[in-house]
Amino acid sequence: MTDYTSQGKTRPKxxxxxxxxxxxxxxxxxxxxxRSATASGTVIVQSFSPRLIICGASGYLRQEFRxxxxxxxxxxxxxxxxxxxxxxxxxxxPLI
Numbered sequence: 001m002t003d004y005t006s007q008g009k010t011r012p013k014x015x016x017x018x019x020x021x022x023x024x025x026x027x028x029x030x031x032x033x034x035r036s037a038t039a040s041g042t043v044i045v046q047s048f049s050p051r052l053i054i055c056g057a058s059g060y061l062r063q064e065f066r067x068x069x070x071x072x073x074x075x076x077x078x079x080x081x082x083x084x085x086x087x088x089x090x091x092x093x094p095l096i
Contacts, residue, residue: 018048029053
């Protein structure tokens with residue numbers, strides 16, 4: 001079963017062959033490893049390089065997280081009625 005086929009399917013036992021994951025895509029590893037209902041239910045069946053999952057996020061992903069934090073704060077302030085009038089827009093690009 002591929003990583004995308006397994007999305008949305010939680011299993012009590014989850015044998016995983018990480019050699020089939022795309023090495024450039026951390027989401028592929030996450031999807032494969034997170035299908036088990038428990039950590040003890042995940043069995044990695046073949047060796048792999050830990051660098052592939054602990055090497056850190058790309059610059060683009062870090063930027064995405066920073067922008068999501070900003071949007072979260074803007075949403076909170078707007079909900080609480082505390083957003084300054086000078087902050088306008090309903091879409092991501094005009095707001096950030």
